[in-house]
Amino acid sequence: MSDHAATSMTGDHAVDIDKHVRIYITVFVALMVLTVVTVTVSRFHLPVPMAVSVALLIAIIKGSLVACYFMHLISEKKLIYAVLALTAAFFVALMVLPVVTVHDGFWIH
Amino acid sequence: MEIPYTVEVRRDTGLTNGKIGIWLFLASEVMLFGALFASYILIRTGAPTWPRGDTMLNVPLATVNTIVLISSSVTMVMAWASLMRRRFETYRIYMGLTILCGLAFLVIKYFEYSAHFHEGALPSTNNFLAIYFTLTGLHGLHVAGGMAVNAYFWGPGAKLYKTNPVWFTNRVEHAGLFWHFVDLVWIFLFPTLYLL
Numbered sequence: 001m002s003d004h005a006a007t008s009m010t011g012d013h014a015v016d017i018d019k020h021v022r023i024y025i026t027v028f029v030a031l032m033v034l035t036v037v038t039v040t041v042s043r044f045h046l047p048v049p050m051a052v053s054v055a056l057l058i059a060i061i062k063g064s065l066v067a068c069y070f071m072h073l074i075s076e077k078k079l080i081y082a083v084l085a086l087t088a089a090f091f092v093a094l095m096v097l098p099v100v101t102v103h104d105g106f107w108i109h
Numbered sequence: 110m111e112i113p114y115t116v117e118v119r120r121d122t123g124l125t126n127g128k129i130g131i132w133l134f135l136a137s138e139v140m141l142f143g144a145l146f147a148s149y150i151l152i153r154t155g156a157p158t159w160p161r162g163d164t165m166l167n168v169p170l171a172t173v174n175t176i177v178l179i180s181s182s183v184t185m186v187m188a189w190a191s192l193m194r195r196r197f198e199t200y201r202i203y204m205g206l207t208i209l210c211g212l213a214f215l216v217i218k219y220f221e222y223s224a225h226f227h228e229g230a231l232p233s234t235n236n237f238l239a240i241y242f243t244l245t246g247l248h249g250l251h252v253a254g255g256m257a258v259n260a261y262f263w264g265p266g267a268k269l270y271k272t273n274p275v276w277f278t279n280r281v282e283h284a285g286l287f288w289h290f291v292d293l294v295w296i297f298l299f300p301t302l303y304l305l
Binding site: 017020021024025027028031032035038039042048051052055056058059062063066067070071077078079080083084086087090091094095097098099101 | 122123124128129132133136139140143144146147148150151154163168172175176179180182183185186187190193194285286289290292293296297299300301304305
């Protein structure tokens, strides 16, 4: 334990954390700007398909920023990527399910 | 008996057990919210008419809540960074701010909910309100749960820092992963329910 505590206090590590903190602040600003953009765009009352596309695109960008930088997914171990790849596949299946249901008889024709 | 792999990484996974544990839990959470999002799509596409969120919900309050929750994610990650720098007092401040932001979020949500109830807008009123209350209610419970964990690490759980600072830092990182996930869910809920 003490070895780890010692290594995480070395100079290199401190510099690394400083770099992380600068990224966190940048991401925070980006998230705030994108929140304002998404609310502003909604006031234009775009046609529904267009509005959904824009809102989803902004949400995906914001979500990716949180996942990549705050949750450190930009530099994670392979096993976590594997777990998330499996989760993503099942998630996509879940989202496709209602779309398929709406297209009545999609599988039959 | 000591809990294994709290600080040192397992050779086979390359991770501490806590880290893989929290990610597996988050994977199950993705499916939980995913099922409700799929239900939302199904209900909305099947409905003859669907109200725009801003005609029934309070967008300015929800925008403030979005800002509050994003800010809490930043203070959470700064709390972890403070521990990495071995600055315990700074950690305490950032973690305290994270808890306060969570509280602010729930208070604002309470005002939103009470305004709906006052107007007679209940989950049983229509499908829009049913899915709105289900999704935001489940999300609110997650905020409350995250706050409870964060409060533990701010208060009694922080004793671990004195005996094993690396383990404590890891635990705060894992609590942070959950907290960021709760923020991430809101990032999708906000436009879906309020703006479309």
